[in-house]
Amino acid sequence: DAKTTQPNSMESNEEEPVHLPCNHSTISGTDYIHWYRQLPSQGPEYVIHGLTSNVNNRMASLAIAEDRKSSTLILHRATLRDAAVYYCILLRSNDYKLSFGAGTTVTVRA
């Protein structure tokens, strides 16, 4: 499985944007970039996914580098509810099992 590298932790102030980087230098052409997050005492929650183009949804935006070797999850205005562990995961189009790493722990200050 292709690996991803994320910072262990990041801090943000409430209502400010958060940019979460993810490096995946060994990504293959059929790997989708998925982001999940896990709030305290809950199961993981889908955030967003993309292949080549930048993606936006109601939760976040995903910016994918042109060479696809890195991506950034953007939370436009962090709230206290966004405090969670964020996981960047590569998933082949014919695969289904999510390989979670350690993720990035995001802390939001009021």
Added chain:
Amino acid sequence: ETGVTQSPTHLIKTRGQQVTLRCSSQSGHNTVSWYQQALGQGPQFIFQYYREEENGRGNFPPRFSGLQFPNYSSELNVNALELDDSALYLCASRFGGTKGTDTQYFGPGTRLTVL
């Protein structure tokens, strides 16, 4: 729309015992996966069930087994419990069989403690 539910919420067992954990998938979903999450780590894939058959397995021994029922609910059984089996067990459901781009919806998990 009902989300993924799991029971029980917490469970305490002793080493050597057997345990059954249950999962009800989200309405319309025919695929269920199970994950084990040790404290402070990311979830690890155990296996997946699609239309009542196991069609994918992670690096877990045979004492981890499962079932999927006609209504797509699922059970995870663990025999001969070991101390290292203490973890949060997560169930995730989706509609799609083997298609990897589908969103997976996770339940809140069952916290298993083995003494």
